[in-house]
Amino acid sequence: MNQISPLQQARYDYQPKLPSVFMESGPFAAARSGEETHSVADQKQIKELFPDIYGLPTVTFARGSTFDCPPLKVGVILSGGQAPGGHNVIAGLFDGLKALNPDSELFGFLGGPSGLVDNKYIKLNEALVNQYRNTGGFDMICSGRTKLEKDEQFAQVTQNCAEHGIKAIVIIGGDDSNTNACALAQYMLTHKTGVQVIGCPKTIDGDLKNAWIEVSFGFDTATKVYSELIGNIMRDANSSRKYWHFIKLMGRSASHIALECALQTHPNFCLISEEVEEKGMSLNQIVDQITALVVARAENKMKYGVVLIPEGLIEFIPESKVLIAELNNFIGKNKATFEGLTSDGKLEYVVKHLSPASLKAFESMPLMIRKQLLADRDSFGNVQVSRIETEKMLAALVEERLAGINKARAAQGAKPVAFSAQTHFFGYEGRCSAPSNFDADYCYSLGYTAAALIGAGKTGFMASVRYLSCPAQDWEAGGIPLTMMMNMETRHGKDVPVIRKALVDLSGKPFKTFVEHREAWGIGTEYVYPGPIQYFGPSAVCDLTTVTLRLEQA
């Protein structure tokens, strides 16, 4: 065991808060059924694919009385990217199961979904769980990105569950992992295995949300960590007054992280991918906007600034989206030839086959980005947009644009606009941070809710904890059928059922608040320096939720 820091030692003693229904009734709370549910779209197809889950009513826990619960054997996996609080979901699940029956057992399958298929596990006991309470990371049982979606895999999972006598599986993951949880739940029902499947909403990206899942866990902590770092950079920029900082922020697709960080710190410029797509903005227009701001600030003697860029941006710029689709398609079809080429050879090969519009978009990008678009591909041959250094691309393009402007200024005898850029990418810095009090409480409550759903015999549900901007005791715990979040989408040329990603709502309060202020933040220096996450002290400081959640629930 590694040496433990004094802070972590103190965090072991932190008792996460639970909704009052669990404080009173433990996991024996009564599962009250609500309204019958429907999927967000494509009801007919979703119903046909998940006949035993579709339409099930939502569940809310109310005060209940103890019932005789047999010892339960339950398996748990962490799936996808790390998010602060995962260990507390497991701790809440463990405590909930032990409260249902002290002889219950929890199997932690290792390395994500593949552990469940390959039967790699450890049994979680009190001593082990105690070492991970209120800690960041997923290292207790680790995570993985194997897709659990084929019948052969489901059959293997069934066999493993039968071998151990496992009656329920909890899948802690994002939209894709919970889509797979739904398919597994349906498989278990179709084959009458008696194994229940419950999902828990995880992802720092914050794109797994709806009226019942107000936020996925990890978003709160990760955005606080990034906002602290952005605030520190802003203070540096405002002290030295010589750099423009271009900061890319994680978030595979949606811009929730960038928006939340902007609301917390008030940068000079922040792109929201969803707005870029809606307005059909080109890369040139984006560069023009940033350049205009650099010039305007320089005219006010401010040679510095901070720009936030969401990680998924490139796929939301219409011309780049078409380009990426063409590249994915072409490279996917010519994988063998493509992989045999050098980096320069790849460039020559693809330019011969792009449409004129995509060729123009491709050639407008700096060489480094063109190479990145061709270099990093996932197992399906798709470009991994998270590895595209858009922060460097934008800084380079602004510099190029300014060179032209400065040439014209020189001809008129005007002083050049000074511009010196620093680039950053904040992502991994926040994913394994020790959970904020909010995430520690929320995650523990989600795990406890999952145990209560298992005790109530539910399957094909996602644990839900609502009214999160209220004090924890007023939170409402329950569950929703996973089918409620689904629709049909085309993936790799096939129509498949998936949980719909929640992108930034351009008519929602968080985005509107940002729009109201962005001009003033652009030309002024209204930076906010949030400082580090606080774990001890006044509740107004320690239990603060995100600005997004507060605005959404105001």
Ligand code: FBP
């Ligand atoms: P999940 O959706 O699995 O939670 O992961 C989100 C994320 O953190 C994205 O923000 C990022 O693009 C991606 O994971 C990076 O993945 P990897 O850890 O494989 O580099």
